[in-house]
Amino acid sequence: MSATDPDPVENVVATIARSAxxxxxxLVGRRGKADEQNPSGExxxxxxxxxxxxxxxxxxxxxxxxEYASEERSEIIDGGDETVYVAVDPLDGSSNLRSNNTMxxxxxxxxxxxxAPGSALVASGWILYGPITTMTCARDGTVTKYxxxxxxxxxxxxxxxxxxxxxxxxxGGRVPHWHDExxxxxxxxxxxxxxxxxxxxxxxxxxxxxxxxxxxFAYPALEDSPRGKLRLQFEGNPIxxxxxxxxxxxxxxxxxxxxxxxxxxxxxxxxxxxxxxxxDRLEETxx
Numbered sequence: 020m021s022a023t024d025p026d027p028v029e030n031v032v033a034t035i036a037r038s039a040x041x042x043x044x045x046l047v048g049r050r051g052k053a054d055e056q057n058p059s060g061e062x063x064x065x066x067x068x069x070x071x072x073x074x075x076x077x078x079x080x081x082x083x084x085x086e087y088a089s090e091e092r093s094e095i096i097d098g099g100d101e102t103v104y105v106a107v108d109p110l111d112g113s114s115n116l117r118s119n120n121t122m123x124x125x126x127x128x129x130x131x132x133x134x135a136p137g138s139a140l141v142a143s144g145w146i147l148y149g150p151i152t153t154m155t156c157a158r159d160g161t162v163t164k165y166x167x168x169x170x171x172x173x174x175x176x177x178x179x180x181x182x183x184x185x186x187x188x189x190x191g192g193r194v195p196h197w198h199d200e201x202x203x204x205x206x207x208x209x210x211x212x213x214x215x216x217x218x219x220x221x222x223x224x225x226x227x228x229x230x231x232x233x234x235x236f237a238y239p240a241l242e243d244s245p246r247g248k249l250r251l252q253f254e255g256n257p258i259x260x261x262x263x264x265x266x267x268x269x270x271x272x273x274x275x276x277x278x279x280x281x282x283x284x285x286x287x288x289x290x291x292x293x294x295x296x297x298x299d300r301l302e303e304t305x306x
Contacts, residue, residue: 027081027082027083027084027100027102027103028103028128028141028142028158030081030082030083030084031078031081031084031103031105031126031128031142032128032142032144032154032156032158033172034077034078034081035074035078035107035124035126035144035146035154036146036154036165036167036170036172037170038073038074038077039124039146039148039152039154039167039170040152040167040168040169040170041073042070042073042074042109042110042124042146042148043148043152045066045069045070045073046066046116046122046148049064049065049066049069049116050064050065050066050116050117051064051065052064052065053065053067053068055068057090057091057092058090058091058092058093058284058285059090059250059285059287063091063113064110064113064114064116066110066113066116067091067109067110067113068091070109070110070124071089071091071092071107071109073109074087074089074107074109074124075087075089075092075096078098078105078107079096079097079098080098081098082100083100083102083103084098084100084102084103084104084105085097085098085099085100085101085102085103085104085132086098086104086105086132086133087105087107088104088105088106088107088133088252088253088284089106089107089108089109089253090107090108090109090250090253090254090285091109093284093285095133095284101132102130103128103129103130103141104128104129104130104131104132104133104135105126105127105128105129106126106127106129106133106252106253106256106257107124107125107126107127107253108124108125108126108250108253108254109124110122110123110124111123111124111125111145111221111222111223111254112219112220112221112222112223112224114220115219115220115221120219120220120221120224121147121148121149121219121221121223121224122148122221122223122224123145123146123147123148123221123222123223123224123227124145124146124148124223125143125144125145125223125253125254125257125258126143126144126145126257127140127142127143127252127253127256127257127260128140128141128142128143129141133252133284134251134252134281134282134283134284134286135252135281136256136277136278136279136280136281137251137255137256137259137260137275137276137277137278137279138277138278140256140257140260140277141158142156142157142158143156143157143256143257143258143260143261144156144157144257144261145223145226145227145257145258145261146167146223147223147224147227149224149227151166152166152167152168153165153166153167153175154167154172155179155227155230155261156261157260157261157264157265160264161177161178161179161264162178162179162180162230162261162264162265163176163177163178163179164176164179179230179265180265180266181229181230181233181262181265181266181267181293181294182231182232182233183233183294184213184233185214185232185233185234185235185293185294185296185297186213186214186215186232186233186234187214187215187216187217187228187229187232187233187234188208188209188214188215188216188217188234188235188236188293189216189217189218189219189225189228189229189234189235189236189237190205190218190236190237190238190239191218191222191237191238191239191248192238192239192241192244192247192248193241195242196241196242196243196244197239197241197242198239198240198241198242198305200304200305201237201239201240201304201305203304204300204301204304204305207300207304208235208297214234217232217234222236222238222249222254222258226258226262226292229262229267229292229293230261230262230265230267233293233294234293234294234297235291235292235293235294235297235298235301236290236291236292236293237289237290237291237292237293237301238289238290239272239289239290239291240272240289244287246286246287246288246289247287247288247289247290248287249287249288249290250285250286250287250288251276251279251281251286251287251288252281252284252285252286254290255269255271255276255279255288255290256276256277258290258292259275259276259277259290259292260277262292262293263275263277266295267292267293267294267295267298268292268293268294268295268298268299269290269291269292269298270291270292270298270301270302271288271289271290271291272289272291272301272302272305273302273305273306276288276290276292
């Protein structure tokens with residue numbers, strides 16, 4: 020599959036959007052374990068491997084794509100052209116397949132070879148496989164939401180911004196492994212009777228709740244995992260880029276995630292995203 024539109028960024032976004040329906044349909048019958056591990060040491064689901072291969076074949080063949088990298092593979096695929104570089108989490112929350120809960124696809128489009136800092140992103144977004152398949156995409160400082168049907172995108176909201184009054188929160192990791200300072204911050208958030216817990220085990224579903232209702236999502240540094248769980252290239256940077264484009268903030272605990280310099284393709288990063296005032300208070304508490 021080779022795209023001919025001169026804008027490789029739009030080609031990547033359009034190809035992911037067109038692939039979403041097929042990925043969703045292809046989950047049927049691929050809920051078992053693949054007897055393999057990804058580079059982060061996590062057991063892969065059959066659907067992880069399948070979705071990664073489908074996106075690798077399609078995205079690496081687009082004119083202008085220099086590299087395709089995925090959370091599910093250790094090596095970068097050389098696309099041949101050197102215009103944009105694509106990093107993908109093909110199935111965020113694939114462990115939810117067993118219980119048939121929400122999942123997603125996350126992507127970042129960089130203007131520098133991978134691994135690259137978030138400041139090199141030119142677009143990012145996610146697909147949410149919820150009751151409706153949707154795409155949320157950030158480019159040129161604005162965020163747009165789409166509904167996806169039959170490979171077509173229909174705009175449902177332009178210039179998306181986080182609501183001013185935060186409503187929802189969700190925090191990953193086991194409570195006993197949280198640092199004391201983060202535990203203190205969580206108690207403060209939970210003490211507000213207007214805040215509502217939303218945590219579903221698929222990061223994109225939880226972050227999408229924050230984008231829709233305002234609030235905060237975090238997968239923090241842990242006692243047994245100082246860099247948290249989420250991958251900088253495939254999850255941290257793309258999500259931070261989109262949330263910041265929507266008027267929110269991201270943080271690794273002390274600075275914007277977009278300022279973190281990667282040292283390895285599969286680097287992890289503590290992730291905190293949401294309304295500016297909540298992230299400001301978080302950094303004050305963790306300082």
